[in-house]
Amino acid sequence: MKKIILVCSLLLLMGCAEKDEYQNEILEQMKTEKDIKDYKIAPEEMTKCVVDTSSSNMPGLILIDPQRRQAYKNYTKMLKLNKSGDPKKTLEELRQDFGDAKKLADAHSNYVESVVDCMSNLVSSTEEAQNKQK
Secondary structure, three states: OHHHHHHHHHHHHHHHHHHHHHHHHHHHHHHHOHHHHHOOOOHHHHHHHHHHHHHOOOOOOOOOOHHHHHHHHHHHHHHOHHHOOOHHHHHHHHHHHHOOHHHHHHHHHHHHHHHHHHHHHHHHHHHHHHHHHO
């Protein structure tokens, strides 16, 4: 029984590591995003929203699902594309990692749509809160 609990704990920690890396990469980008600063949105709040929203459209069902863990790795790599020493090579690797160019494009769309949706929702809620204070 202890072995089963240990294995489950290790799988959960491994799943958390990929999600944390994805979340950290998004947070790094949100801290430098001009619109986040202009609308006075907390980068951490935006990051949480983007991770939650984009994760809901990723393959795999739960955090420890191998497909979900791989999706987090692939999305993180996709977000780091501009930092790559050889973006062309990394882009080709991403196509292979995602399965093909269409799946990579779908993943990119999922991320971008998540950012736009979260920005819209957070800006709206911020404006509503400011109007209530008046």
